[in-house]
Amino acid sequence: MRNDQLLRYSRQIILEQIGGVGQEKLLNASVLVIGAGGLGAPALYYLVAAGVGRIGIADWDVVDITNLQRQIIHFTGDIGKQKADSAFEKLHQLNPDVRIERLNLQIDSKNIGEIIKSYDFVIDGVDNFPTKFLINDAAVLFNKPFSHAGILRFSGQTFTHIPGGACYRCMFASPPPAGLVPTCSEAGIIGSVAGVIGSIQALEAIKYITGAGSLLSDRLLTFDALSIEFRTIKIKRNPDCPICGNNPTITTLQDIKLPQCDI
Amino acid sequence: MKLVVNGKEEIFDDNEISVSKLLVLKDVKLPQMVSVQLNGEFIQADEHESRMLKDGDNVEFLYFMGGGR
Numbered sequence: 001m002r003n004d005q006l007l008r009y010s011r012q013i014i015l016e017q018i019g020g021v022g023q024e025k026l027l028n029a030s031v032l033v034i035g036a037g038g039l040g041a042p043a044l045y046y047l048v049a050a051g052v053g054r055i056g057i058a059d060w061d062v063v064d065i066t067n068l069q070r071q072i073i074h075f076t077g078d079i080g081k082q083k084a085d086s087a088f089e090k091l092h093q094l095n096p097d098v099r100i101e102r103l104n105l106q107i108d109s110k111n112i113g114e115i116i117k118s119y120d121f122v123i124d125g126v127d128n129f130p131t132k133f134l135i136n137d138a139a140v141l142f143n144k145p146f147s148h149a150g151i152l153r154f155s156g157q158t159f160t161h162i163p164g165g166a167c168y169r170c171m172f173a174s175p176p177p178a179g180l181v182p183t184c185s186e187a188g189i190i191g192s193v194a195g196v197i198g199s200i201q202a203l204e205a206i207k208y209i210t211g212a213g214s215l216l217s218d219r220l221l222t223f224d225a226l227s228i229e230f231r232t233i234k235i236k237r238n239p240d241c242p243i244c245g246n247n248p249t250i251t252t253l254q255d256i257k258l259p260q261c262d263i
Numbered sequence: 264m265k266l267v268v269n270g271k272e273e274i275f276d277d278n279e280i281s282v283s284k285l286l287v288l289k290d291v292k293l294p295q296m297v298s299v300q301l302n303g304e305f306i307q308a309d310e311h312e313s314r315m316l317k318d319g320d321n322v323e324f325l326y327f328m329g330g331g332r
């Protein structure tokens with residue numbers, strides 16, 4: 001490690017669970033963040049600040065004024081820019097050491113396998129069920145650990161899948177009926193809830209890479225901001241799970257067509 | 264009977280409560296948006312009606328949350 005790196009990361013190198021060894025692991029690790037929005041923004045900031053060596057940002061969308069209330073990686077002057085480009089500009093300023101890859105594209109069943117293969121850990125920061133299920137399915141089929149999260153109004157939830165452990169479909173076998181998915185204007189979200197949950201996703205990636213502590217695997221963390229309560233619910237791998245169960249019915253990746261909730 | 268619902272112990276007057284009925288009693292507006300875990304096992308939606316709860320059962324309602332961006 002260079003001297004400037006020792007200084008930059010000194011406050012985490014000093015931690016017993018990270019140390020110089022953990023920092024080297026971070027510098028040599030790669031994380032893909034899918035969605036540079038409410039969850040992706042804090043996750044990207046903390047991963048880049050912590051010195052994860054290579055970061056992928058996958059987002060097809062452009063910055064809109066309604067994003068700025070929570071997607072804190074985008075600034076007012078970024079309206080109209082590609083989100084991956086806007087995020088790249090901030091992150092490169094924050095830590096030019098990190099190799100940041102911009103993927104200005106929509107993740108789908110055809111490209112996701114090739115994309116996630118080259119990263120050590122994946123963060124789901126997307127806003128719609130079809131892509132959340134696709135990320136889960138690809139992670140299970142390609143043995144890739146990932147952090148799932150969802151946010152809604154004043155609440156959020158997150159869990160970490162590691163190969164062999166419970167997956168998203170163990171809890172939710174298939175996406176909810178299309179008509180019941182709340183639309184953006186109906187649902188709403190307070191930005192700092194995204195900040196709480198996205199920061200936990202970054203923590204999980206850092207813990208996975210360094211081996212610090214125990215992961216949020218086989219557990220679902222739920223957060224209710226109104227009562228300010230965190231709960232973890234134990235989740236067992238479901239033997240009837242359609243993708244990771246004993247007799248899986250899903251063996252190839254497929255795009256799910258559902259209306260999106262652009263929260 | 265006594266049930267632990269979402270981590271909190273609750274007493275119900277009724278002793279004949281199905282998963283479906285508990286969803287009504289707990290005022291769950293959109294049961295299709297909830298995945299039910301009973302004593303650590305997931306209960307398929309088509310079993311909600313027939314699956315009866317016992318004294319001391321531990322029930323968790325897991326909600327779909329689709330937002331992120």
